[in-house]
Amino acid sequence: MITIDEITYTEDDLSDISKLHVTRINELRGQATQLQMQIEEMNVLISAYANAIRESVKEVEEADGQETC
Secondary structure, eight states: EEEEETEEOOOOGGGHHHHHHHHHHHHHHHHHHHHHHHHHHHHHHHHHHHHHHHHHHHHHHHHHHHOOO
């Protein structure tokens, strides 16, 4: 069943082309979900690298006696 503009249709109500479109929409939604998960993972990695840079700079400043407030 598929609902379009608040009207529910059965698979038999749809043309073959419309059935293919529904399948493709579902595939694209799945791909979009996977891409969103990849983006979230990349953002976590970016944060981890940024924190590593912050820590390494902090260590250099402390070693040089140039700690900032």
